[in-house]
Amino acid sequence: MANLYDGKMAAIYDAMYQTFVNYDEEYNFYNNLIENNKTSSILEIGSGTGNLAKRFNQNNQNYQGLDYSEDMISIAKERNKDCIFNKGDMRDFKLDNPVDSILITGRSTSYLISNDDVNRTFDSVHKNLNPNGILIFDFIDANRFIPFTKENPIIIHEAEYENVQYIRESHWDTNNALENFMLEWTAKYYAVENGEKKIIENDFSTVRVFTRNEIELFLYLNNFEILQTIDRKTYAYDTYVIVAQKKS
Ligand SMILES: C[S@@+](CC[C@H](N)C(=O)[O-])C[C@H]1O[C@@H](n2cnc3c(N)ncnc32)[C@H](O)[C@@H]1O
Known part of the structure; x- marks a missing residue:
């Protein structure tokens, strides 16, 4: 069986999600959160085929993407020729320079199936954020x-x-x-x-889907303070979006 994000599936994903997701709305949603928190540099994890990247790039924002699928990255690069996309695993990555905000978009947290995956991701995110940096991500609500x-x-x-x-x-x-x-x-x-x-x-x-209090505890254990929790319905899932701040 194919992997959703590899080879032919990456192109099918890209075609179908253009209908499922209104990326203009998605961009406005995340960009508002970024602006409210007065952050400038942005890393998007799970940048996929670069649909949000396109909007950040068009608005001349300091954006870079990270994804572990080469096929998704190559579609993203084709769409955004002057944008930086790195291949990497959210559970263990190191940027050249820390950033002000890190987004994990499009329910990419669903692929963190063990507790170790979640802890390693939040720890890597913590290390790659500037002091008081902001982590914004969504997850599917198990309940x-x-x-x-x-x-x-x-x-x-x-x-x-x-x-x-x-x-x-x-x-x-x-x-x-x-x-x-x-x-x-x-x-x-x-x-x-x-x-x-x-x-x-x-x-x-x-x-993996998560309960809200599981996520709260993972964030606490990894030195993040939750600033905002938003109940958000997407095309197929009830999600929560969390805005959390790095504590030293
Ligand atoms: C559901 S797609 C979301 C893509 C994009 N954010 C969107 O909304 O269209 C999930 C993405 O997360 C990436 N991904 C999954 N596990 C990852 C990991 N451990 N590290 C980095 N990227 C990962 C996949 O390759 C895929 O591009």
């Missing part, structure tokens, strides 16, 4: 998403991009044998050609 997956065994999302119609059928398995609140996500991707549905890829991944 709302798990019941939703139980009540909806197949979840369908449709997208249209460059005259191609795409369909994604997702099944989320709340396998109780897994640690934490992990889910096994099986997705089938189809393109509709001449009215006929053709499978283009199967994808399987293990992801």
